[in-house]
Amino acid sequence: MAQREYMDLLELQERIKEGIEDAFPERYWVKAEIASFSPRSNGHCYLELSQSRGGQPVAQSRAMIWKWYFPRLKAFFEQAAGQPLQAGITVLVKVQVSYSELYGISLFIEDIDPAFTLGEKALERKRTIEFLTREGYMDMQKELALPELPYRLAVITSKTAAGYGDFKRHLLENEEGYAFRLDLFEALMQGEQAPASILSAILEVQEQPYDALLILRGGGSDLDLACFDDPDLAVAIASCPVPVVTAIGHDRDVHIADMVAHSSVKTPTALADLFLDAYRAQDQLQDRLAQRISAAARQLLSREELRLKSADAAVQRAIRGRLSALEMLLQRSVGRISRGLLQKYADRARLCEAAIHRVRFAAQARLSAEVSRVALKEALIGASDPRKILGLGYVLVTGKDNKVLKTVEKVHVGDRIGVRFSDGSLTAKVDEVYTENIDNNKVNIA
DSSP states (O other): OOOOOOOOHHHHHHHHHHHHHHHOOSEEEEEEEEEEEEEOTTSOEEEEEEEEETTEEEEEEEEEEOTTTHHHHHHHHHHHHSSOOOTTOEEEEEEEEEEETTTEEEEEEEEEOGGGOSHHHHHHHHHHHHHHHHTTGGGTGGGSOOOSSOOEEEEEEOTTOHHHHHHHHHHHTOTTOOOOEEEEEEOOOSSTTHHHHHHHHHHHHTTSOOSEEEEEEOOOOHHHHGGGGOHHHHHHHHHOSSOEEEEESOTTOOOHHHHHSSEEESSHHHHHHHHHHHHHHHHHHHHHHHHHHHHHHHHHHHHHHHHHHHHHHHHHHHHHHHHHHHHHHHHHHHHHHHHHHTTTTHHHHHHHHHHHHHHHHHHHHHHHHHHHHHHHHHHHHHHHOHHHHHHTTOOEEEOTTSOBOOOSTTOOTTOEEEEEETTEEEEEEOOOOOOTTTOTTOSOOO
């Protein structure tokens, strides 16, 4: 068997290197998107350059900026372009083509054109922001108000997303026991089809009564999250009649979807806390109202007690003064009668003594009546004490506007009501409403 001619791998790579360096001896200006950007502690910066068509990558290449070029190029670019040199932007760079037997083709970047600063995606993003601002879409969601106690929540995300699991656990397994209705509307959260998929889910959410719509997407590369800068998706979010809250990407990411939304947070936990804090605030408000009612009742009772004590003392002083005056008057009358006509008017003296007895009896009766009236007022005040009324098994019911409900006329099926007992409070949902005129025969409506 004849022996084949061959060359070893290194020899092949050396020939490829000679051919590439002979074919590309100059420096060339190349347009590409920065797919990854990694400055290193040794001063060099490593990049991955790419080109896409139809949302799919068609070319990629390793690139590098040596440490003696990197600080100058970075400062020059950022000052001229007004934005950081980072992944996700399209740039025009001057490169030297190099080939390594170990690492293959690499592009050494020696210069960058700031006139190409924004890149294709950044220019499109800038035009989208200008359009949304000019047409008033940026402020439409800001004019909506989240309910004080948002309960029905629609979530647009992928059901397998780790961030969605964290959000559900933090929201539904809260220590306070707050209850929420959480409905998932699945959608693609990255890629070319993601904006249309999310837009379709938004339209589906609008067909049902929700208190808020949440768009949840964990971190990812700039290319993965580029769908959240889509102009059609931004218009759909801004036009949604339901308040939209976004939690997309990392802390450093700000997408157009975040800008047009009612509000935005950056972590699943923060998204859950946004709604839990609303319930905690209402709890604190209820506690403060209860404390104010209790303090007002104690203050009213104290004032009434002081007033009654003052009135009782005044009545007693008046009665004693009147009795003393009458006694002195009677004594003077008796003296005059005794001195002048003691014998002749003895029977009249007896009448006067009888009158004294009647006056004393009347005064005692008046005093007893005043004491009874004071006791009755004390009993009425004690019976009016909200704590005593609640202790008897009665409850204080408040409506969704936190006002005390005195009639069922303003209560509707599905409303949330607050019920205050002597030892605490709870919230409830109204299943049925009965009126006295319609349901006289109902004995037990539970």
